[in-house]
Amino acid sequence: MSSTKAPARKGFNGYAATWRFPIIIWQALFFLGPLIFMVAMSFFLVKNYRMEEAFEFKNWQKMLTRGYFWDSYFLTLALATVSTIVTSVLAFPAAFALAFKVSPTVRRWALFLLIIPFFTSYLVRVFSWYVILAESGVVNALLAHIGLGPYTMLNTKFGTIVGYMTLTLPLVVVLQTFALANIDRNLVQAAHNLGCTPWRAVYRVIMPLAKTGLVVAALFCFILSFGDFVSPYYLGGSKPPTLPILIIDTTKSGQQWPRAAVVAVVMMVTLISIAFAALALAYRKRASR
Amino acid sequence: MSNPLVEFKRVAKRFGDFVAVKSMDLSIDPGEFIAIMGPSGCGKTTTLRMLAGLDKPTEGSIYIDGQLMNDVRPHERDTPLVWQSLALFPFLNVRENVEFGLKMRNQDAAVRREKAMDWLDRLGVAEFAGRNVETLSGGQRQRVALARSLVTEPRLLLLDEPLSALDAHLVIRMQSVLTKLQRELGITFVYVTHSQSEAFAMADRVVIMSDGEVAQTAVPRDIYREPANRFVAEFVGRNNIVSGKVSAIEARRVSVESAMGQFSVIADEGRIPAAGADITFVIAADLVEISRTPGDAENTVACSLISEEFIGSVVTLFLETADGDELKVQLQERELVTLDHTSGGTFFLSWQSASAHMLPQ
Amino acid sequence: MNGGFLLSWALRGYTLLLFVFVFAPILFSVVFSFNSARFPTIPLESFTLHWYQTIWADPDVWTAVRNSVIVSVCTAVIATVLGFCTAYTDYRYNFRFKSAYMALVLLPPTIPLIIMALAMLAWFSKIGASGQLWSVIIAHSVLTAPFAMAIVRLRLNQMDKDLESAAWNLGASEWRAMREVIIPFCKPSIISALFLTAAVSFDEFAIAWFVSGLNKTVPVLILEIVQGNIDPQVNAIGTFVFLVSMTLVIIAQVFFTLRQSKAFS
Numbered sequence: 065m066s067s068t069k070a071p072a073r074k075g076f077n078g079y080a081a082t083w084r085f086p087i088i089i090w091q092a093l094f095f096l097g098p099l100i101f102m103v104a105m106s107f108f109l110v111k112n113y114r115m116e117e118a119f120e121f122k123n124w125q126k127m128l129t130r131g132y133f134w135d136s137y138f139l140t141l142a143l144a145t146v147s148t149i150v151t152s153v154l155a156f157p158a159a160f161a162l163a164f165k166v167s168p169t170v171r172r173w174a175l176f177l178l179i180i181p182f183f184t185s186y187l188v189r190v191f192s193w194y195v196i197l198a199e200s201g202v203v204n205a206l207l208a209h210i211g212l213g214p215y216t217m218l219n220t221k222f223g224t225i226v227g228y229m230t231l232t233l234p235l236v237v238v239l240q241t242f243a244l245a246n247i248d249r250n251l252v253q254a255a256h257n258l259g260c261t262p263w264r265a266v267y268r269v270i271m272p273l274a275k276t277g278l279v280v281a282a283l284f285c286f287i288l289s290f291g292d293f294v295s296p297y298y299l300g301g302s303k304p305p306t307l308p309i310l311i312i313d314t315t316k317s318g319q320q321w322p323r324a325a326v327v328a329v330v331m332m333v334t335l336i337s338i339a340f341a342a343l344a345l346a347y348r349k350r351a352s353r
Numbered sequence: 354m355s356n357p358l359v360e361f362k363r364v365a366k367r368f369g370d371f372v373a374v375k376s377m378d379l380s381i382d383p384g385e386f387i388a389i390m391g392p393s394g395c396g397k398t399t400t401l402r403m404l405a406g407l408d409k410p411t412e413g414s415i416y417i418d419g420q421l422m423n424d425v426r427p428h429e430r431d432t433p434l435v436w437q438s439l440a441l442f443p444f445l446n447v448r449e450n451v452e453f454g455l456k457m458r459n460q461d462a463a464v465r466r467e468k469a470m471d472w473l474d475r476l477g478v479a480e481f482a483g484r485n486v487e488t489l490s491g492g493q494r495q496r497v498a499l500a501r502s503l504v505t506e507p508r509l510l511l512l513d514e515p516l517s518a519l520d521a522h523l524v525i526r527m528q529s530v531l532t533k534l535q536r537e538l539g540i541t542f543v544y545v546t547h548s549q550s551e552a553f554a555m556a557d558r559v560v561i562m563s564d565g566e567v568a569q570t571a572v573p574r575d576i577y578r579e580p581a582n583r584f585v586a587e588f589v590g591r592n593n594i595v596s597g598k599v600s601a602i603e604a605r606r607v608s609v610e611s612a613m614g615q616f617s618v619i620a621d622e623g624r625i626p627a628a629g630a631d632i633t634f635v636i637a638a639d640l641v642e643i644s645r646t647p648g649d650a651e652n653t654v655a656c657s658l659i660s661e662e663f664i665g666s667v668v669t670l671f672l673e674t675a676d677g678d679e680l681k682v683q684l685q686e687r688e689l690v691t692l693d694h695t696s697g698g699t700f701f702l703s704w705q706s707a708s709a710h711m712l713p714q
Numbered sequence: 715m716n717g718g719f720l721l722s723w724a725l726r727g728y729t730l731l732l733f734v735f736v737f738a739p740i741l742f743s744v745v746f747s748f749n750s751a752r753f754p755t756i757p758l759e760s761f762t763l764h765w766y767q768t769i770w771a772d773p774d775v776w777t778a779v780r781n782s783v784i785v786s787v788c789t790a791v792i793a794t795v796l797g798f799c800t801a802y803t804d805y806r807y808n809f810r811f812k813s814a815y816m817a818l819v820l821l822p823p824t825i826p827l828i829i830m831a832l833a834m835l836a837w838f839s840k841i842g843a844s845g846q847l848w849s850v851i852i853a854h855s856v857l858t859a860p861f862a863m864a865i866v867r868l869r870l871n872q873m874d875k876d877l878e879s880a881a882w883n884l885g886a887s888e889w890r891a892m893r894e895v896i897i898p899f900c901k902p903s904i905i906s907a908l909f910l911t912a913a914v915s916f917d918e919f920a921i922a923w924f925v926s927g928l929n930k931t932v933p934v935l936i937l938e939i940v941q942g943n944i945d946p947q948v949n950a951i952g953t954f955v956f957l958v959s960m961t962l963v964i965i966a967q968v969f970f971t972l973r974q975s976k977a978f979s
Binding site: 431458 | 877881882
């Protein structure tokens with residue numbers, strides 16, 4: 065009914081513009097500008113190590129017809145998918161415990177602790193894993209005490225996934241906990257009253273109710289894994305390279321920026337499709353059966 | 354007579370498709386205590402916000418002191434508002450809150466401080482000057498909000514349901530604080546409320562709004578005894594509304610044939626209806642007599658009791674005629690004793706013809 | 715009942731394990747930074763400050779720290795200003811294409827850093843601004859402004875919707891009300907945003923690596939050391955970086971949760 069808005073004045077409002085336009089200009093110049101330019105760059109040519117502005121499909125042809133590009137593509141897709149599934153599954157019991165089994169104070173502290181790693185150096189943490197997982201590292205030294213190992217964990221897919229999880233696990237637990245904690249407890253109670261066993265209640269009541277949050281958490285996990293180059297490089301051995309490593313190699317060593325742009329655009333298209341699919345799934349009304 | 358301090362001329366306010374105020378004419382004299390009352394969504398708060406310049410009229414003009422105010426921005430007018438939420442600044446202490454208006458007028462720090470302390474003192478909350486506003490009780494915060502609005506010595510104070518968040522016993526106390534303050538300062542109060550008791554207890558004149566329009570503007574007694582239309586009659590007080598047809602006219606005495614029976618009403622001079630016309634009249638529930646015997650009063654209806662409602666010493670009885678029409682009687686609790694109302698049976702309601710008030714058709 | 719009890723404790727134990735996984739690398743990094751062994755493993759060798767002495771004496775580290783401080787501070791200021799403007803616009807105004815406006819502001823953190831890095835590198839070379847410290851600052855501001863916006867916006871949500879109108883009503887112009895009411899009310903969140911954006915900027919390496927040229931920041935330096943071989947120096951620098959970012963994040967958190975109580979002041 066009554067609004068907090070000041071009376072609308074016709075014409076230019078300097079006050080409103082002061083708050084509205086800085087970010088538009090900034091993002092247009094330094095966010096949209098770079099992204100659009102990158103797309104355009106994928107059609108440029110490189111001659112004698114110099115980039116020429118053009119509109120040719122050479123880079124696209126070159127990249128998309130190469131087997132190694134598709135190897136990288138499917139490897140990256142597979143790694144990110146596995147990471148998403150493993151992380152979501154491993155995070156769920158913890159999120160469940162934080163949402164339902166601990167006091168609000170404990171939950172608040174746990175979430176705070178989980179947010180900290182998100183803002184601390186991922187690079188150093190991955191390097192730490194490198195040391196921990198090495199042939200003569202901490203894990204193998206511990207296993208040797210009980211007569212096992214040594215196991216090779218570096219330069220494997222396992223190493224890559226551990227690295228991804230360093231990045232994604234805290235975030236996924238936080239997002240899942242929010243999703244679960246927001247469920248109406250009465251509905252869970254009702255399910256129990258109606259004779260639902262705890263396991264069935266989790267599967268039939270809690271997961272569907274928290275679906276949106278769970279899917280969004282998985283989506284973030286996928287995006288982060290898909291775009292990360294540190295773990296596959298240092299812990300995964302980068303053979304074959306994932307798409308982000310391909311971008312770095314093409315940019316840093318070959319000066320082939322347009323080809324790197326092709327890889328980046330393919331990544332963007334893939335991520336946007338997956339994001340839309342995931343959000344459609346997350347917000348879809350449950351079909352009646 | 355002095356010129357009006359505030360004038361609304363055909364003011365309308367729309368938010369997109371939503372009409373908050375349809376067409377409003379109102380004039381308020383200097384020193385008046387005006388209450389604007391109506392159900393929620395009737396446009397009363399929008400009216401107040403337009404006075405403060407927070408909403409701009411879509412049509413019509415608002416004058417304050419003869420000056421057209423439509424395009425005057427909120428901070429360029431001196432129309433302090435006491436907010437329903439109080440809207441005290443949580444990051445300032447009590448004294449700084451009160452000083453705010455003076456600070457915006459770039460007054461000297463020493464002067465600001467002195468005036469703020471004067472007002473806090475006057476409202477009896479000086480001892481909390483250094484406290485954070487959130488540590489105060491509801492009533493204390495109310496006083497701080499008043500002090501903050503009055504410190505600039507405005508000629509017009511706007512109040513938007515300021516007492517709605519207070520406990521009942523504090524409301525009564527604050528009502529007397531407000532009326533006393535208004536009389537002493539001699540400034541104009543425009544007080545928006547949905548509470549009849551607040552409006553009738555304090556205001557010189559009451560404006561009843563309905564659906565974005567003024568339904569009636571009058572002194573409290575007239576609103577109560579002589580509602581201008583069916584809406585006011587239903588909204589205010591406990592009124593019995595009877596509709597029928599004019600069957601005979603004898604000077605100002607009008608006989609009415611209604612579903613409940615034959616009644617007579619005394620019409621105002623110059624508003625005497627034609628025979629056969631439709632007519633609606635109102636009898637306030639407290640002007641209805643109730644008895645166990647028919648008696649010989651001119652307007653009598655036989656009823657049975659449905660329910661009763663106690664509010665302190667006043668009781669309202671809800672009764673029903675044989676045809677199912679509902680009637681209300683309001684009386685003192687001690688009068689019930691002689692009535693033996695719990696034993697059922699028939700009751701006879703009656704009223705004087707002069708007590709009935711005819712509504713314009 | 716008994717089964718439920720066991721399950722409940724199993725879940726808590728599991729959660730604890732998960733926390734161990736999350737914090738193990740941080741803990742190991744700190745422990746090994748004081749360990750004399752060239753290759754970090756257990757059992758631990760003797761306590762040493764050698765690695766700290768090495769980095770203390772390294773002029774490259776000092777340059778990188780200086781660069782990182784400049785980048786973080788400038789990024790924090792720019793991102794917080796931009797974030798504040800956007801949060802206030804979102805709070806106060808409705809306009810056409812507002813959802814597009816919000817998307818434009820909030821999207822950057824969802825785009826993989828490596829893609830932003832390539833795009834920024836190409837764009838800055840195009841406009842002749844690559845390899846500068848302020849190219850890193852600009853890129854980081856784009857990346858972190860949404861965090862600042864979110865923090866300030868949450869604070870504005872807690873504000874009584876009449877507070878700004880009340881200031882106008884008492885004679886404050888829109889600008890004056892901004893200065894006397896909105897900014898004081900948002901102050902804790904502004905401080906929080908400053909620290910948090912500084913923390914994000916201080917740790918960011920992908921974009922910094924691509925656009926900083928020769929002006930390495932600390933994470934870029936770490937990246938280059940790590941690329942060479944295993945060098946426990948990294949643990950020492952890493953511990954230092956953790957310390958800085960944790961401090962920043964904790965300060966941010968404290969201000970974020972701070973209820974403005976000036977009681978009995």
